[in-house]
Amino acid sequence: MTSPNPTASTLASPVGAALNPPTGVATAAPADRRRRVFGLGAGLLVTLLVLGGTVLLSLAVGNKHVPLTDVWASLTGSGAGYADAVVNSRIPRTMLGVLAGGSLAVAGAVMQGLTRNPLADPGLFGVNAGAAAALVTAAAFFGLGSAATSVWVALPGAFVAVVIVYLVGAGGGRATPVRLVLAGVVVTAVIGAYIQAVTLSLPAVFDTYRFWVVGSLAGRDPGVILEVLPFVVAGLLLALGLGPSLNALALGDDTARALGAHVARTRLFGAFATTLLCAAATAAVGPIGFVGLAVPHIMRAVVGSDQRWLLVYCLLGGPILLLLADVLGRIIMSPAELMVGIVTAFIGAPILLLAVRRLKSTA
Amino acid sequence: MSIVTLRAGSWLSVPVRPRSVAVAVSMLFGLLVTAVLSLTLGRLGLAPSEVIPALAGAATGRDAIVFDTLRGPRLAVGIAAGAAFGVAGTLFQTVTRNPLGSPDIIGLSAGASAGAAAFGLLWTGILPLPLGALVGAGVAMALVFLGTGRGFSSPSRMLLVGIGVSAMALAFVQFVIARVGREQATVLAAYLNGSLASRSWDHATTIWISLAVLLPCALALSRRLQLTEMGDEQADTLGAQSAAARILAVLVGMGLATAAVSVVGPVAFIALTAPQIARRLSRSPGPNTVLSALTGAALLALADLLVQQLPGDVQLPVGVLTACLGGIYLGYLLISHWKKGTLA
């Protein structure tokens, strides 16, 4: 987990501040700026604590409730008996939740910064569809169905889909945000038709697919965590490094160029980072919507429009939302479980509605 | 001069574009050919000479069974549902002033699917499936109306909220699919793609009556909607009452789309592409209601013909094909727009 303090000091660097007109920090007095950085740093600490609490909750709550003291005992290695086993069984899904939640939220923030569209979702570039199509193809034609291989299938699938989206989007010249989003819609639709055609022809594939397509943290192979970890780490590093460029990009391509940002390069790296993060998350837990959309929105209400802070907050906020949704899914239909992908859709969609209502008059 | 006016006395005068008429006639001809082909092709097809007797109700033996239970209702449902999708699409696209603003994207189809899934599998026996779909669509549209905070007066908000409502409804559908048994799930999944297989004359009656009632409403509204394309202020000063016109258009579009969804499922992209194709062929602005209806009917009938005649044993739902072809067409549309530089 990223410690808040070094981040805070880098963020206060003069270069960063100079590139930060949207929040008005650059024009604020130094004292104001210091107070703001301090406030945001403290907020980050609080968010970290909340995340810790959510992790404990995720370990404790479920079909069999475990008291928090027993959870703590298990974590410190002094747990015993049935409670210990229950807690241990919940560790993989909790870790998956942290990993996937953080990846999706950061990917969403980058995506929204890149497209300058506060309503962009990582799924828009065809990432989920590509991963799903690859999994379905592998299961249908090569008999690959096990969880251990899924990452190696889903990742290339997601990448291929994004490349196609880019090619279609850049078909007439420049790949502007609107074009990319529209191209994403098109590619997703065609891939979706392919998936339907395959799954409806092969009942066995359909049977696994219908469970995979609703994102869930339960029943995934723990080995997946280690497989996707390198991709997640690489994607996160790349994304966090893009913060300043994204700030410049928020002012429009021309202004960004005038400020010395490399617009095309930022787009390329941003899309690469998003794809890495989304593909890894999707491969690990299946497609989960709305985390990438909702978390950056909630966090923007807290930190304002500074992308550097936003990315870090999203890294912590994503897991909180995803784990809470997972915990909720375990409670509301107990003893059965509601898949987390459904819970996030039902939490995320109202947040989207609120976000839309708060938009100032849109043309 | 590209407009001819049909007049009868002083009480009737309707402007007609020769180009639109030509397009409509060719579309009608195409529809006819498709219809005949889908009745005659294949192992079970009628002999060409038997088509007219069958339509007159004079077919006998095997032909009667094929026409009455297999091909006939399927074709009748396909044509009417396609027309309904086409008109619903053009209404929504005009209201949202956006070529992407079709029932597929605005959340209506997804809402209807969720309603159908809920009342068809989860809470069976409360409502018949078509009414369930209508309830779902109504709930979805109500959410969109309330969600924007300004009713239907902000097109871009409508689209965005629609996407959210869509996602919520689809999550619900996936939940239902994951909860029920495999057999039921497969049936539901096929329905949710949109399928014309094994339709009955009851389905045909439902959709044709809806079309007969709602198409005139759409026609009556289309001139007022045309004015809203110039912005609400301008439309209002011309006396078009844009806010009311929009709500009416959404209601009519909802009725048409739901009727179609309840008989064939949410067939993708007909509502999105038919108005676009109609507009490009006729080169005339505004909601081309009649032409969109014809185009929608021709598209769905043609897609179903292709699905029926596909080699292999598997009967794919027609929605899979329309999604694929519609997606490719949309991609072509976007790229050609971009090359000309007329879109974003």
Next chain:
Amino acid sequence: MTLTRTRAARVGDTASLSTPGTPRQPATPPAPPTTRLAAHHLRLGYGRETVVADLSLDIPDAGFTVIVGPNACGKSTLLKSLARTQAPQAGTVLLDGAPIGRMRSRAVSRQLAMLPQSPTAPDAITVRDLVGRGRFPHQTFLRQWSRDDETAVHAALSATNITALADRDMSELSGGQRQRAWIAMVLAQQTELVLLDEPTTFLDIAHQHDVLELCSRLHADGRTLVAVLHDLNQAARYATHLVVMKAGAIVAQGDPSTVLTAELVQEVFGLACVIIDDPETGTPLVVPKATPGSRPARSGFPPSA
């Protein structure tokens, strides 16, 4: 007609500067207004925000009324409420003595036309089709295109000098031609009252002149014009009745040559100026005063500010 002329003159004579903070309202007539279009104690705003608090105004018949004022003074809002596209929070707009909000919208549209500030042309529409849309209030479902419609469109096209462009696509036209097409659409509506919201915005100076000359010709033909304009000098040149607004209230109104004074411009716009006679028309011409020291004596621009 003569009655309203004298009335307009009277308002002009009494035009005066009010003290800041308490803008004086023109006296509202106790009897029903004598002009066709009048606003009666309007309160206008968006949501909880009030832009215009209490405003009354008679639009002189057959006049060319121009409303001017600084940004966000409520002039466009006032125009919208006169055209019925924005409902007032309080007060009424009267058209021929009847409250406009309670009239049938097509009935209003046959009397009164408005061109909004930035109307959007539908995709791929020809000029003729666009102008034809102005005929909507005169049409019915069965009578969608009568011979009257035909003649009205023809007349509107020739009045705005764009008959030659009739079959061109709107997107092919220049800014000035496009604005003419929009005005033609409003003319095709065949109303006596025409409201224009900043018809010259985004046009270069030649086209601005062009559009205003066109307006002035329409006025000469007997129409009642109301326009919101940005440019004081243009307003002074073309208006027969100038309405000056500030912070949601009318500060002065009347004949431009009486109303437009250096003190008024200073008070309303905060601009120090001298008023001279326009060498072409003799109407008032606002010339901003030079700030001492702001301009170097030499003509070149300094390399670094």
